[in-house]
Amino acid sequence: MRETKFQFTNQLSELANVRSIVDKFIGTEIDTKLKNRIILALDEVVSNIIEHGFPDSKESEIALNVLVDKEKIQIILEDEGIAFNPLESKPVDMEEHLEIGEDGGVGIHIVQKIMQVEYERIHSKNRLTLSKNLTEEI
Amino acid sequence: MEIKESEIKNIWILTLNGVMDAHTSPNIKAKLEAGIASGKTKIIVEMKDVTYLSSAGAGALLAGLTACRKKTGELRLCSFQPAVKDAFEVMGFSKAFKVFADLEVALEGF
Numbered sequence: 001m002r003e004t005k006f007q008f009t010n011q012l013s014e015l016a017n018v019r020s021i022v023d024k025f026i027g028t029e030i031d032t033k034l035k036n037r038i039i040l041a042l043d044e045v046v047s048n049i050i051e052h053g054f055p056d057s058k059e060s061e062i063a064l065n066v067l068v069d070k071e072k073i074q075i076i077l078e079d080e081g082i083a084f085n086p087l088e089s090k091p092v093d094m095e096e097h098l099e100i101g102e103d104g105g106v107g108i109h110i111v112q113k114i115m116q117v118e119y120e121r122i123h124s125k126n127r128l129t130l131s132k133n134l135t136e137e138i
Numbered sequence: 139m140e141i142k143e144s145e146i147k148n149i150w151i152l153t154l155n156g157v158m159d160a161h162t163s164p165n166i167k168a169k170l171e172a173g174i175a176s177g178k179t180k181i182i183v184e185m186k187d188v189t190y191l192s193s194a195g196a197g198a199l200l201a202g203l204t205a206c207r208k209k210t211g212e213l214r215l216c217s218f219q220p221a222v223k224d225a226f227e228v229m230g231f232s233k234a235f236k237v238f239a240d241l242e243v244a245l246e247g248f
Contacts, residue, residue, distance in 0.1 A: 012159075012160050012161035013161050015159050015160060015161050016157060016159070016161070019159075019190070032221075033221075033224060036221050036224065036225065037224070037225070037228055040192060040225050040228070040229075043159060043160075043192045044192060044193055047159070047160035047192065047194060050160070051160065094230040094233075095233075098200065098230075098231070098233060098234040100204075101200050101201065101203060101204025101207075101234075102197075102200075102201070102204075103167060103194075103197035103198060103200060103201040104193075104194070104197050106193050106197070106229070106230075107192075107193050110193055110228070110229050110230075113228065113230075114228065
């Protein structure tokens with residue numbers, strides 16, 4: 001199993017950098033189409049944390065840990081934002097969402113279409129774990 | 139994110155270049171909403187140089203589509219790169235839009 005760990009600040013300008021680091025780390029270990037979807041899921045989660053976790057706009061570090069082998073990828077994010085379990089968000093009816101045409105609110109719904117999501121609140125931190133069995137068809 | 143604009147036969151064409159994520163997409167949303175507010179109701183967004191799209195980017199396009207429809211206009215998308223099209227479809231946004239292979243086809247019958 002290969003592993004990488006890094007931290008970044010809670011700024012949306014960091015998103016491109018986070019995507020690029022994880023893309024390079026995964027390399028060719030995962031089929032490109034699936035890799036792109038996993039990076040999309042990661043981006044959605046990180047965007048959510050940055051946009052909703054820090055209502056006081058306080059600068060903070062977010063820790064990212066990626067573990068990958070031939071069978072599984074696991075992405076663990078830890079932040080010191082307000083307690084927020086995205087799995088408790090109201091389920092999204094995509095047809096209704098498209099009809100209303102509002103911007104936003106579908107991120108976690110998309111993540112759950114791509115990966116398994118677990119949430120824990122530990123020592124005043126939010127920990128989100130995204131995982132994907134790589135032996136399954138996409 | 140770079141936004142180039144042009145006009146052909148009263149159709150406003152926005153050609154986007156770069157990534158459409160939560161950091162860059164507010165600019166695109168603002169550009170679309172300002173154009174629609176100023177009376178542009180026939181719009182084509184050309185996606186050929188967009189290399190990445192998240193729900194924030196798709197949401198900006200959806201907000202543009204909704205604003206356009208309120209003025210009985212139409213917003214069309216064209217020229218997706220395959221990876222970006224896959225993201226658009228996985229996220230479930232493709233059902234709301236008319237998507238065309240390239241600008242020429244998007245202009246037909248508009």
